[in-house]
Every structure is written in C-alpha cells, then in structure tokens.
Amino acid sequence: MTLQSEIRIPHSEISRVLVSGIGYSNMSDLSFGRVLYGEMAEMGWPPHVHVEDLNFGPVMIYQWLEESPVKYDKVVLVSAANRGREPGTLEVYAWDGVLPDNAGIQACVEEAITGVISLENLLIVCKHFGVLPDDVTIVEIEPQKEDFGLEFSPVVAARVGEAIELVKAEVMKAKRG
C-alpha cells in the first residue's frame, strides 16, 4: 500500500505516525478502541498521520507493516483495559516494549493466527518481529461494562471526545522541528 503521506512528505521533515483503535466490536466499553478507530478514520488528519484498521489479526498486521514502504516513527493506539481503576479513567502512557519469554510470545502468535484481537497481543507480536517503532503510545480507558452491547456506559461515552483530543495531541508531538 502506498500512502499519500509517503508521496507528499519527505521523511527528513516529519515523523510518520500510525493511529488506530483496537478491540472487538459490540462489546460495550471494551469496543472503545474499535469505535474510536471508526470515528478517527472519518476525520481529517495532517499528512504525516495515517489512520488504519489494525483489528484484522496481529500476524497479518506485522506482515503488512513489514511490507509497507512507510516506516512509522510513532504509533498511537486507543484501547480499553480493565486495570482496576475508576471506570471511565482515561490514561495516556508510553508502552514499555517489554516482551514476555519465548513461550509467552509464541502463545501470542498462536492466538493471533486463530483470531484473537487484543492490544497486548498486537504489541507483542509486532514488537517481536521488529516492526514497531520505539515510540508506542497508548490511550486507554477503564471500562465499566464489558459484556455484549452496542453502546458505551455513560462514564465511558463521556470521555470519547477527550480521548480523540489526546490522540491529536500525541500525533502533533511527533512533528519534527
């Protein structure tokens, strides 16, 4: 795939940023990343930003990134994770890039091949195969409702706009000079 940003923007002037949201569809608050991906894909972004659906399987995604003519300098991913925080808590953090042992990585590959969609899985598989940049930023919400459902709980729905603003701020940080 040749991206518009690849054609227009000389690499020396600007960092390339890949943005996505990760999660299953129709799983209430756990679909936060998936739903926000859809919204972000419809938005206008600076030329150095590429918004892509990365919910089609981590092995396929690592192969897609490996083949891509664009090498990204930064990845920003939106997701939801239950970490015992107050529901609706929104956090931005840099992924530490620490991988599990080989058995743990292989477990991720097995799950990836058979269809598991999870942020952790995506990061581990892509990092192991060397296609992630060092700068990986996660915008993460604490879910309240985690079972089947088409809508967010009110505390999560209230943070959608803020989460997108956080993504915008992260991609602007990547602009050089």
Add this chain to the structure above:
Amino acid sequence: MKGLNPLSGKLYLDGLKMTRVPREAYSVLFGKYPHPQTVVPGGMSSTVTITDFNETYTRLQKMIDWTKRMILLWDDLTEFFYDYNPEYKQVGARAANMIDLGMWDDENSYDASYARCNEWGEARWATPGAVIDGQLVTTKLQQLNLGLEEFVEHSYYEDWNQNGKQRFMTDPSGAPLSPNHPWNKETLPKPSKESWKDRYTWDTAPRWDRQVVEAGAYARIWTTAAAGLMPKNQFMEATGHSLKFHMPKTMLREMDFEWKIPTVWNAFERNRARAYCMGYNLMVAYTMVLKAFDLLRKGEDKVSTKFEVPMGERIGVGFWGAGRGYLSHHLTLDKGAITNYQIVTPSTFNASPKDPFGNPGPYEEAVLNTPILEDYARPEDFTGVDMLRAIRSFDPCMPCTTHIYGGEREIVREVNTCACSAEG
C-alpha cells in the same frame, strides 16, 4: 527437528511468512481476506483481467513449492512418531466416520438447482460424500442433506420441536425431512448452569444418519479419492483407494504424490491428510487458473449471471466446504427476506457434545481414546500434549481455543471472533 521450534525454527518462520501468500492471491480476486467483498449472488462483482490471473498464478507457484516441502515433512514426521512409539497411532484415534459436501463446481454441470444437486455435486472437483467405518456410503448431496440432523439435549438451547409443529415435512423433491433437520430448526438460546450430565456447550450435536461424523479438509480428500469421480485432467487422478497428483516444476523440481486412504485414523493421519489436501487443492486451483487463461484468450470474461431474489416462500441450501471442511447453509426466504438462517460448520460437527443416543462428539471420543504418552515426573509438569494433539488435529483453528484445565492451573482465554478465514 529444530526447524519447527517456535519463533526461531526455519520451517516455523517460513510457514509464518507463507501465510501471507495465499491471502494475497485471495485478495487479488476477492478484494480482501477474510470475508470476500466481490462474491455476490449470481457471480462476482469484480472484473477479471489477465493481470489478476498472472498475479494469482505467481502466488500459486510459491504455494506449490511450499506444499511440496510440507507433504514430505508431514510424511516424515508421522513416520518418525510411529517408529518412535507405535502407541502414537492411538492419539486422537476414532473410527473413520466423516462427511464432506465437496466443492469447486464444474461449470457445465452446475445449475444451482436442488433437483439436480446429485448430478452437479458428483461433477465437482471435490466429491461430496459420507464415510462410515472407512467406507464411502454415498456421494449424493440430497442424501447428505436428508441425513443431517441437529440435537440440543446437551446444549444451551431449547428444543424447537417442543411446540409439536414441524415447518417442513419434506425437502423440495418430496423426500421426508426430519424435524431435527436445519430447515426445521429454530435457534432458541437457553443459557444455563454448566452440567456435564445435562447441558455444557453452546455447540449443537449434528449427526448424519445418526452417526457421529467429523469434518475436515481430510474428509474432502478421502471422499474424492474413494469415489473416483474427479473430472479427467492432466494433474490429478482419484483411484478409488488413493489420490494421485502431479505437481509441476516451480522453483523446486516437478514431483508426484499419492495420498493413500489410511488403515488407521488418528491425529497424525489427520495432519498428514491435510498436508496432502493442500497439494490437491492447489492443483485444482492451478488447473482452474490455466483454464481461466484459456477462456480469457478466447475473449470469455463473463463473471456473473443474472440473479433475482425470489419473492415467494422457499427453502434453499448451500453445499460447500470451508478450509476446515464441511459447510452448509440452510435458509428459508419469504417476500424477498431471509426468515431463517441455519449454518452447520466443521466445528459444529467436531466440537459437538453427546447426542441424545449417548454418543460423544468427535473431540470427546478422540480424547477418550488417547493414551497418555507424555513423560512427566511431577503432576505439575503435566501438559496434556497428547490430548491437545488429538483435538488440534481436527482443526487448525483450535490451537488457541484448546486449553487444559488443571485446577488452579486453568488457562482461559475468551475468544469473541475468528479472523482466520473467509469461511463465514
């Protein structure tokens, strides 16, 4: 053996890379993988060109090279295990009872009619069939359809027959239809507490002729080999007891293979047959691409036929195969809308629970028949690899969804979707 080591073995890494090639070939013709975008009722929505087929052909050659290696590898691996300990022949063993609907229609025979399904079914490049105790008992799609029943006595569903009304008494040809046939089925979820004596799964128990049958790519090669009905062609031959195929020179030299119907049926033979089935499938694809080149040369590039959604009430069935084997879709339509849609997949058969007659499903039976050959000194070292091999041999989708329960060592992962294939 180091070649298969996860993350570092050459065969492992090559295999991982090779998963991309068939997806690319698929995407050339179908837009994306999984879940094709160009397949519509009546044909395909895309325009095909010589470039599309050239791109497909190039990828087929890579896949043929890979498959030559894989067939040799799986032969080698299987014989290695048998030589090391003949008891491995019992891992995943069960009677050779299997079912397949065939696939890849002959364009001169197929007319999409139920009335002629036996004829066009037998003209397929993969022959439909049911195998019971190793013997092919039918190749007729109508018999395969009529013999299908689904039971829910051990599943989290209500029995749809409780109201006593059977929607369809016969198939469109007037042949009697079971009240448990998918055309008569209604999905009535009944979540309840897990009980191994009562209800313990969301899977149903499909049976054919009240027999416990399994489904897989290996069933496709078995029914085709045994039937001997494959169209005449330059690369393949079904002999009645084997399937021979010639793989042309690609990067590797040309090679001849012969998959012989095995005398034992177990985890290793499922895997071996699956490897051979890759070769067989590829040679069908190769034959079709050559045919497509020929048609394009003659200016024949039509990819669809006129199709109108019928408005009256009617029933229909899709007889096909997924990568994992048998796949049937049973629908009822009324006023141009779908009023009932039932799907029976390979996993519906393979993972099925006990039926009302007390017969365990294929996974259950295969695990019950599996000896524990694993060496372990302490209970906490037990991995259950023999049982895992048994279950995973049925289905390449199973690696992540098969886990061993060991009390506090339970490993659980909830899987909400399967993105591994375009099977639907």
